[in-house]
Amino acid sequence: MNLPNKVKIVEVGPRDGLQNEKEAVSAAVKIELVDRLARAGFRNVEAASFVSPKWVPQMATSAEVLAGIARLPGTIYSALTPNMQGFEAALASRADEVVIFGSASEAFSQRNINCSIAESIARFEPVARAAKDHGLRLRGSVSCSFGCPYQGEVPLSAVADVVGRMRDLGCDEIDIADTIGVSTPRKTQAVMETAARAFDLARIAGHFHDTYGQALANIYASMEVGVAIFHSSVSGLGGCPYAKGATGNVATEDVLYMLHGLGIETGVDLDQVVDAGDFISRQLGRKGASRAGNALLAKRTA
Ligand code: HMG
Ligand code: MG
Numbered sequence: 001m002n003l004p005n006k007v008k009i010v011e012v013g014p015r016d017g018l019q020n021e022k023e024a025v026s027a028a029v030k031i032e033l034v035d036r037l038a039r040a041g042f043r044n045v046e047a048a049s050f051v052s053p054k055w056v057p058q059m060a061t062s063a064e065v066l067a068g069i070a071r072l073p074g075t076i077y078s079a080l081t082p083n084m085q086g087f088e089a090a091l092a093s094r095a096d097e098v099v100i101f102g103s104a105s106e107a108f109s110q111r112n113i114n115c116s117i118a119e120s121i122a123r124f125e126p127v128a129r130a131a132k133d134h135g136l137r138l139r140g141s142v143s144c145s146f147g148c149p150y151q152g153e154v155p156l157s158a159v160a161d162v163v164g165r166m167r168d169l170g171c172d173e174i175d176i177a178d179t180i181g182v183s184t185p186r187k188t189q190a191v192m193e194t195a196a197r198a199f200d201l202a203r204i205a206g207h208f209h210d211t212y213g214q215a216l217a218n219i220y221a222s223m224e225v226g227v228a229i230f231h232s233s234v235s236g237l238g239g240c241p242y243a244k245g246a247t248g249n250v251a252t253e254d255v256l257y258m259l260h261g262l263g264i265e266t267g268v269d270l271d272q273v274v275d276a277g278d279f280i281s282r283q284l285g286r287k288g289a290s291r292a293g294n295a296l297l298a299k300r301t302a
Helices: 013-020 027-040 057-068 084-092 106-113 117-133 156-168 185-198 215-224 252-261 270-284 291-301
Strands: 008-011 044-049 076-080 097-103 137-143 173-178 204-208 229-232
Touching (some): 013 027, 013 044, 027 044, 027 270, 044 057, 057 076, 076 137, 084 117, 106 117, 106 137, 185 204, 185 215, 204 215, 229 252, 270 291
Parallel strands (some): 008 044, 044 076, 076 097, 173 204, 204 229
8 A cells, every 4th residue: 555645643642641751840931841842743633631630640730731831723632532521621711622542451541541442431421422512522542552551462352342332432433542552563564453443544644653663664564554543752752650551652853854855745844843852851950862853953963
């Protein structure tokens, strides 16, 4: 199959990236990061997460962040909502899209959201209905679709099952997530093809963490089977607090460098993303994790 001409990148750094930072990042810094990313051209920025602050303290400022950003028309600001309590907070904060997040692995579901897969779907039902009632976009995320840190192998049938349940809840988009970055390209294609038998391929997104350095290869492999939406995190920030050893999402700068090199349109200005990556890396007091970002920064000062 030909590669897509256009790809949508969902920038998840302000949520998936920052949620894993031990030191509190101020709401002001998060707001500036979200605004810089939106100005760089992303039409979808995952900016907040309305989860228990006892579980993920870094996300406790989510309402403040959504209240402080300079919203650009046409840009979708997303928030994670594991239950109705999260949904109500997201609604009050004027999130444009809510994300219900489940798992293809029972063990991970328990560790991450403290319930079984079946219980999680039951919790998502009222959230999904409320999202529709209020005209919000609804996204479903399926963690551990390629492997689980607790249970190891995850069967294709489990991915198909959860994707089907997310579809039946009315999700507008479904993310197939490699939470711990273990997949390799052929496996990625098999999982994506399985997901595409249960849900519209044009609305399937690849969410790859880069723990084993396979994320770009997995994105390329996904595009070969028709996936054209990907998540990435500026400067490669992140990880999951409930997936030990998992590193950040694939770095946005690296993805953009590859896609633009392939002649694929993203609508995003790589230079401005490099600036945003430099901004947040300085705030965190460390070098950014994007290879392309670091190379482009070095070139500027050469
Ligand atoms: P629980 O303890 O089973 O929930 O947690 P509960 O309903 O029994 O409530 C217990 C306490 O939490 C109560 O407070 C509630 O008010 C509070 P207390 O009475 O003890 O003071 N609470 C909340 N507070 C704020 N917002 C809420 C909320 N819900 C309950 N929405 C729960 C269940 C899901 C809440 C909990 O397990 C949780 O917050 N987990 C967080 C998990 C998380 O954020 N993980 C990281 C994001 S997922 C991810 O990164 C993967 C992804 O990137 C894809 C991939 O890579 O795989 C998306
Ligand atoms: Mg993730």
